[in-house]
Amino acid sequence: xPNHNTEPLESLAFVVPVYNxxxxxxxxxxxxxxxxxxxxxxxxxxxxGSTDGSxxxxxxxxxxxxxxxxxxxxxxxxxxxxxxxxxxxxxxxxVFTMDAxxxxxxxxxxxxxxxxxxxFDMVCGWKRIRHDPWHKTIPSRIYxxxxxxxxxxxxxxxxxxxxxxxxxxxxxxxxxxxMHRLIPVLAQQNGCRLAEIxxxxxxxxxxxxxxxxxxxxxxxxxxxxxxxxxxxxxxPGHFFYPLGSFFEIVGGLPMLxxxxxxAVGRVSEALILVLLSVQMEIAGLLLFGLxxxxxxxxxxxxxxxxxxxxxxxHIHDExxxxxxxxx
Numbered sequence: 001x002p003n004h005n006t007e008p009l010e011s012l013a014f015v016v017p018v019y020n021x022x023x024x025x026x027x028x029x030x031x032x033x034x035x036x037x038x039x040x041x042x043x044x045x046x047x048x049g050s051t052d053g054s055x056x057x058x059x060x061x062x063x064x065x066x067x068x069x070x071x072x073x074x075x076x077x078x079x080x081x082x083x084x085x086x087x088x089x090x091x092x093x094x095v096f097t098m099d100a101x102x103x104x105x106x107x108x109x110x111x112x113x114x115x116x117x118x119x120f121d122m123v124c125g126w127k128r129i130r131h132d133p134w135h136k137t138i139p140s141r142i143y144x145x146x147x148x149x150x151x152x153x154x155x156x157x158x159x160x161x162x163x164x165x166x167x168x169x170x171x172x173x174x175x176x177x178x179m180h181r182l183i184p185v186l187a188q189q190n191g192c193r194l195a196e197i198x199x200x201x202x203x204x205x206x207x208x209x210x211x212x213x214x215x216x217x218x219x220x221x222x223x224x225x226x227x228x229x230x231x232x233x234x235x236p237g238h239f240f241y242p243l244g245s246f247f248e249i250v251g252g253l254p255m256l257x258x259x260x261x262x263a264v265g266r267v268s269e270a271l272i273l274v275l276l277s278v279q280m281e282i283a284g285l286l287l288f289g290l291x292x293x294x295x296x297x298x299x300x301x302x303x304x305x306x307x308x309x310x311x312x313x314h315i316h317d318e319x320x321x322x323x324x325x326x327x
Contacts (some may be wrong), residue, residue: 251280
């Protein structure tokens with residue numbers, strides 16, 4: 001019996017950050033095209049200042065395929081900024097993010113779409129079996145477990161690069177630093193419904209991993225930042241004012257001790273206690289001042305997406321071919 005369902009298929013936008021991955025780019029593009037069909041789709045590669053010839057490969061793909069666009073950064077800005085730019089340029093119903101090293105398998109694309117159709121706003125991949133060296137997998141597991149507990153987020157693999165989300169979710173993500181690792185957390189804070197599916201993870205075929213201890217430390221710092229803004233971002237004074245009050249109250253105790261020391265003739269000890277009291281009172285006043293300034297800043301200067309300030313070149317044209325949709 002013929003299928004009379006004329007509901008149009010969702011259009012897909014793939015945002016792929018690239019940094020020195022020239023060997024895998026062609027295979028990745030072809031894999032996406034193979035598994036995204038029959039959906040209208042487009043692939044946006046964001047070249048984050050590559051120096052290995054990735055730019056030339058991407059330009060060749062752009063010339064050969066009408067569904068490939070390229071953004072080139074003049075220097076390396078980081079994955080979070082690359083995604084932020086891509087999210088603002090992406091057009092479609094569903095936005096995918098994938099790493100460019102082919103450790104993410106494009107064959108999983110239909111499963112992400114089905115999960116979104118079930119009513120979720122974002123679907124995250126879970127590398128249940130991971131083919132990476134121990135010095136990368138162990139810190140990642142510790143990080144994921146920590147983030148899951150801190151934010152009470154029901155995911156095993158928060159920072160997996162393979163994700164799919166509705167376009168309005170992507171557009172409202174403000175990314176900087178190492179915030180790409182916390183995309184599900186930011187989405188959950190915006191009220192989005194999250195899901196997770198196990199995905200096949202492949203060993204790296206070429207190139208060098210960009211992971212290092214420095215990125216782990218930066219990612220941990222961003223967890224603290226996001227947690228602070230989750231609790232007190234709307235009114236930072238709620239964090240600073242209690243601390244200021246604590247120092248003001250406790251700062252009076254050394255002054256009482258100084259008075260008692262003077263009463264028994266211990267002048268030198270009294271002077272030390274007076275100095276300690278004055279320092280604590282000043283610290284309290286500074287914390288009150290920080291709280292006031294932070295509150296005023298939040299009210300006068302709402303957050304700005306840093307992607308608008310990145311120096312880049314968007315390589316794009318209006319070509320169209322039968323069976324494909326270009327933006």
